[in-house]
Amino acid sequence: MEYVLRCTGCSLTARDYASFRCKRCGSVLEVSYDYSTLVLPAGFRGERIGSRKYLPFLPVRSLSASLGEGGTALACKRIPKYKGVNLFFKTETENPTRSFKDRGSAVEITRALELGFDRIICASTGNMGMSLAHYAKHAGIRATVFINRSGNPEKIRRIRGFGAEIKAVKGDFNESLREAEAYASSSSAFLCGDYHYRKEGQKTVAYEIAEQLRYEVPDFIFLPVGNATLLSALYKGLKEYMMLSLIDRLPRIVAVQSSGCDPLVKAYNRKEKIGYVKPSTVADAIAVGYPTFGTEGITALSETKGYAVRVPDEGIIKSMRHLESLGIYTEAGGAAAFAGFRNMYEGSKRVFNGKTVVVLVTGNNER
Ligand SMILES: [Zn+2]
Structure with a gap:
């Protein structure tokens, strides 16, 4: 296109x-x-899901950097406590580096190659760095990752393991972001991360949910929010399928943040502009004090009559254990959306009776 x-x-x-x-x-x-x-090619609807299928919707000529991301399962789980709810989990942990970030990395690294770059940089809380380092390595280009020096040590170790250079930053994710952007402006490296090309890759999760439910739109989609790129991407993907009459309505999107890092929840519920919050949460993947796509995220919620909810860290940990008992392995940030569902369900069971709910499980990289 x-x-x-x-x-x-x-x-x-x-x-x-x-x-x-x-x-x-x-x-x-x-x-x-x-x-x-x-x-769209003939037979598009019947093609197997996965990021390559969606090339016509992506801002790249080919998807040369693809490593088979996307096409993750949408598993229906019968949980006695939530009987009456058609509960599905979209397990983004099945992606090559165990997080949804790979969908965006395939597009960004392809774009870097198309534009002639031999080096990329990014800011990360961990999963982004791991994903980009892995994709850059396979594409034969160098990667540098700006990350909080007290960030998750296992994630930092694995980023190094993929051959990327680490720039340890004193401060939180937003400080890493400032440093990466300043560095990009004065170097010949292509800046990757939560920007427009990544958003395009990540919107494919919306297409897959629609297709896996046979184009029946769920009533709710719960997702964790850090930088709000996935939130705005999900909304864009759904709107595109509406425009093509592949689906006939939008689900309510529910954005979930930790009580220890809830800038989007505060802004949406108070109808205010987004303000910075100093992150303090076990869910490092969503520890973003000022979301880059915050304004777009709020539009996604208001246009879908959605909700923004916060959950305490202990609720996130309990949800992580609960998912484990269902055979779904995730890190804390990846369990936040389920924690949000559990909280909302306790407060308003009737709202969910007979409804179809999709919960995104976004990553599994803490161990
Ligand atoms: Zn402008």
Whole structure:
């Protein structure tokens, strides 16, 4: 599909396809397609799910950096306590580096190759760095990861194991992000991370959910929120399938954050602009004090009549154990969406009676 990069703040079109923020106002960019140029192959609906299937919806010519991401299971679990709810878990932990980040990495690394870069950099709390380091290694390009020096040691060790250079940052994720962006502006490396190309890769999870439910839209989709890229991507994917009449309505999206890091929950429920929150949570994957796609995330929630809920860390840990007992292995951040469902269900059981609920399990990299 033909597309331009457009500023989410002032709508200015970016001329440089390697830029990551608007030159005029500093807002993040979005891939804005000319949908009249979309060509779906015959038999598209019947094709097997997985990121390669969705190439016509992606801002790349091929998906040369793909390592088989996507196509993850949507498992229905009968849990006696939640009888009456059609409860499904989308296990993004089945991706090559055990997190949903791989969907975005395939697109970003492909784009880096198409634009002629031989080096990428990113800021990360862990999973992003691991995913990009793995994809960069397979594509034969160098990777540098900016990460909080007191971040998850196992994740840092594995990023190094993929051959990436680590830049240890004093401060939280937003400080790593500032340093990575400053570095990108003064170097010849392609900045990856929670930006527009990644969002395009991540929206494929929405297509898969729709297809796995035979184009019956679930009533609710619960997901954990850190930088809100997945949230805004999910919404974009669903809207595109609506536009193509593949689905006929939107589900309510429920964004879940830890009580120890809840900037989006605060902003959405108080109808305020997003403000910074100093992260303090065991769920390192979603410990983002100021979400890059926060404004877009709030739009996704309000346009789907969704909710934003916070859960204490102990609820996240309990949910992680509960998932384990169901044979679903995840890290704390990956269990947050289920914790959000459990909390909401306790407060309003009737709301979920007879409903179809999809819970995203986003990562499993703490051990
Ligand atoms: Zn702008």
